[in-house]
Amino acid sequence: TQLLEQSPQFLSIQEGENLTVYCNSSSVFSSLQWYRQEPGEGPVLLVTVVTGGEVKKLKRLTFQFGDARKDSSLHITAAQPGDTGLYLCALGSTLGRLYFGRGTQLTVWP
């Protein structure tokens, strides 16, 4: 049983389109991180969200933490081929470990 559920599992879109991917849990998060992983590389941290209702922006990426701290979303505006990758959300624990979802594989076609 996965602690975190990510949806959709796969997403294939054209350059310029907008998209949203989701990360959900039945448990309350103390913190949540989003990572992006490109082919042949390890995941790289994009953002950490901590406060319920928090919204963070990173250029064309908007991250939202749900009010109840049980879900999060990542919205990409005007997607570009360089956004292609596996987007992973991860739940942080007080012991320093992370619990990862299975990810959303995004492909953006030129």
Place this chain on the structure above:
Amino acid sequence: DARVTQTPRDKVTEMGQEVTMRCQPILGHNTVFWYRQTMMQGLELLAYFRNRAPLDDSGMPKDRFSAEMPDATLATLKIQPSEPRDSAVYFCASGLGTSGYNEQFFGPGTRLTVL
């Protein structure tokens, strides 16, 4: 430019052989993680260390896997004997501190294929 390094990048071996993967964490990081990534299971934590002491290795099959940190600059993951189901990409990551807020820095991974 501080990075986590892993060797080898690719390893093909036959069932029953010993496999050793190595990781050099970022200098000054006190926490080291070993993960395994497959299409079916995603990214799974195998073990992690803080200040070279093992904190949790419950994700690791104990009968064939072992993880050690001989010193602060080297972490190793060994599989003996290897099996085809061990085929996966193995990542090492390092970080600071004890909180889940802390960023983990991943290496490029070792792609293991066991025939």
